Amino acid sequence: MNLPLHLGFLGAIEAGLIALLVGILSYGLWSWLMRRAGASVGHAIGWACVTAAVVAGGIDAWNLFYLGIVKLESPLYARLALQGIHDAESLGARVVCEAAGALAGVALGWQLFSGGFRENNVPKSDENPDKPD
16 A cells, blocks of 8 residues: 555554545445446445455555465565565555455445435334235
8 A cells, every 4th residue: 555554453454444445435436337327236336345455455465465476485585575565574464454444345335325224225113024915
């Protein structure tokens, strides 16, 4: 994300909260686009999840993937690979918090923008959904 975040778990929580905001904004944008295109809410949720995860945690996820596949056989290559990563010790926790924050942000955006759990989706107390008409 290239933001000056704290180190350790506090930095991972900050990255997750930023990803939450990215998820909310991503769902708002995709919801608007899909309504104009006539597509379903499911398309907006799916594309918003992918977009939010890539935007919020793309660099950190790539760094984690790169460290897993590159051969760090010499100390020079290891130092060069770790030099460009902000807080390499808690990279995995940051990636997990960013992914969870992005997905939670999309769910929260769905509730805010599409009325995910409004009272019109819940049967009223005088209506019995199990009773046949």
